[in-house]
Amino acid sequence: MRNALSDPLTLRLALLAWWETHGRHGLPWKLKPDGGRPADGEPLDPLGIWVAEVMLQQTQLPVVLPYWHRWMAAWPQLEALAAADQAEVLLLWQGLGYYSRARRLHQAARHLLTIAPPGQDPWPRTLEGWLALPGLGRTTAGSILSSAFDQPCAILDGNVKRVLARLTAHPVAPDRAAPTFWRFSEILLDPARPRAFNQALMDLGSGVCTPRSPACGVCPWSGACAAYAAGNPARYPVKVASTAPPFQVIGVGLVFDGAGRVLIDQRLEEGLLGGMWEFPGGKQEPGEAIADTIARELREELAIEVAVEEELIRLDHAYSHKRLRFIVHLCRHLAGEPQALASQQVRWVEPKDLGAFPFPAANARIIAALHGHLVKAAIG
Numbered sequence: 001m002r003n004a005l006s007d008p009l010t011l012r013l014a015l016l017a018w019w020e021t022h023g024r025h026g027l028p029w030k031l032k033p034d035g036g037r038p039a040d041g042e043p044l045d046p047l048g049i050w051v052a053e054v055m056l057q058q059t060q061l062p063v064v065l066p067y068w069h070r071w072m073a074a075w076p077q078l079e080a081l082a083a084a085d086q087a088e089v090l091l092l093w094q095g096l097g098y099y100s101r102a103r104r105l106h107q108a109a110r111h112l113l114t115i116a117p118p119g120q121d122p123w124p125r126t127l128e129g130w131l132a133l134p135g136l137g138r139t140t141a142g143s144i145l146s147s148a149f150d151q152p153c154a155i156l157d158g159n160v161k162r163v164l165a166r167l168t169a170h171p172v173a174p175d176r177a178a179p180t181f182w183r184f185s186e187i188l189l190d191p192a193r194p195r196a197f198n199q200a201l202m203d204l205g206s207g208v209c210t211p212r213s214p215a216c217g218v219c220p221w222s223g224a225c226a227a228y229a230a231g232n233p234a235r236y237p238v239k240v241a242s243t244a245p246p247f248q249v250i251g252v253g254l255v256f257d258g259a260g261r262v263l264i265d266q267r268l269e270e271g272l273l274g275g276m277w278e279f280p281g282g283k284q285e286p287g288e289a290i291a292d293t294i295a296r297e298l299r300e301e302l303a304i305e306v307a308v309e310e311e312l313i314r315l316d317h318a319y320s321h322k323r324l325r326f327i328v329h330l331c332r333h334l335a336g337e338p339q340a341l342a343s344q345q346v347r348w349v350e351p352k353d354l355g356a357f358p359f360p361a362a363n364a365r366i367i368a369a370l371h372g373h374l375v376k377a378a379i380g
Contacts, residue, residue: 008187022218025037028068029068045148049147082110091356105135139156147198150193159204161175161181162237166236167184204220245319252329253306253328254366257333262351264278272319278359280297291329302340308329311327312369
């Protein structure tokens with residue numbers, strides 16, 4: 001195998017020349033307030049970059065863009081974000097998923113203002129300073145520093161791993177050779193133009209060196225790429241054998257009181273969906289009828305007795321680590337004052353007001369089905 005990294009200077013120049021013509025230069029968080037491109041070494045607003053980097057951790061760029069614009073319109077300064085109520089933060093994040101990212105952004109904004117001396121710039125200028133904030137790993141921290149302050153910090157996101165794996169035809173999966181891939185990224189990084197280089201490297205991975213059918217014919221690094229020379233770039237990066245995520249059935253109860261209000265509860269501040277509101281329910285036990293699951297879960301988690309009535313909707317939802325099937329039944333409250341035994345709080349809510357509460361994405365179809373049912377019932 002050729003040593004693909006033996007001439008990093010030539011690789012840097014080739015990549016940056018390609019990027020000037022073919023790169024993504026319109027990302028709003030990497031532009032100056034007047035919409036122009038920053039000069040090398042010119043700082044940018046860290047807040048917009050930080051928010052974008054966290055949103056992009058688990059979400060594709062086209063989805064992130066409108067959320068980022070709405071977020072920055074709501075909280076254009078760090079002080080505004082820190083002063084926001086968490087419910088507002090989660091509501092604006094609704095639909096992006098992985099809600100712990102929003103909670104950590106909010107917590108970190110407050111932390112930065114707490115530790116910053118009065119009247120001084122609160123933004124960290126070191127990798128260690130960013131890594132001390134909740135929810136940030138080395139790639140995100142390095143990307144913020146290189147993007148906001150043009151500091152020479154390497155990155156290693158999924159696109160970069162794929163590019164480096166093919167450039168070197170590395171025989172080991174990137175996640176099992178992380179120190180080696182970090183060294184590759186550090187060797188290639190242009191110390192004079194780190195912001196431009198890191199963006200160019202990500203653009204190469206997202207637009208040319210794609211997971212399937214890479215466009216090697218237009219790649220500025222094809223002449224040095226070991227995988228291209230071997231004739232099979234799509235073989236890389238080497239994959240780690242994966243197992244199917246577990247499947248669970250969740251029984252959900254839409255519990256109504258005598259006034260037509262529906263019961264919701266707020267999740268504890270933990271896990272991916274911490275702080276979000278949801279309709280109560282839980283996992284179906286082996287051999288258990290779904291109506292029994294709902295009645296049991298509401299008894300255990302809320303200390304109430306319900307009559308489980310007709311099924312409203314069932315839907316499947318996939319997370320990165322598990323697959324869920326929600327089976328939702330209408331329920332009638334029989335006895336007991338709801339208690340938050342496994343949640344932060346419970347609340348009876350008018351169905352028309354559900355939109356004021358941040359719910360996980362899977363609940364959007366449940367709410368839509370509920371409104372449809374109520375409309376039919378009113379007509380009938």
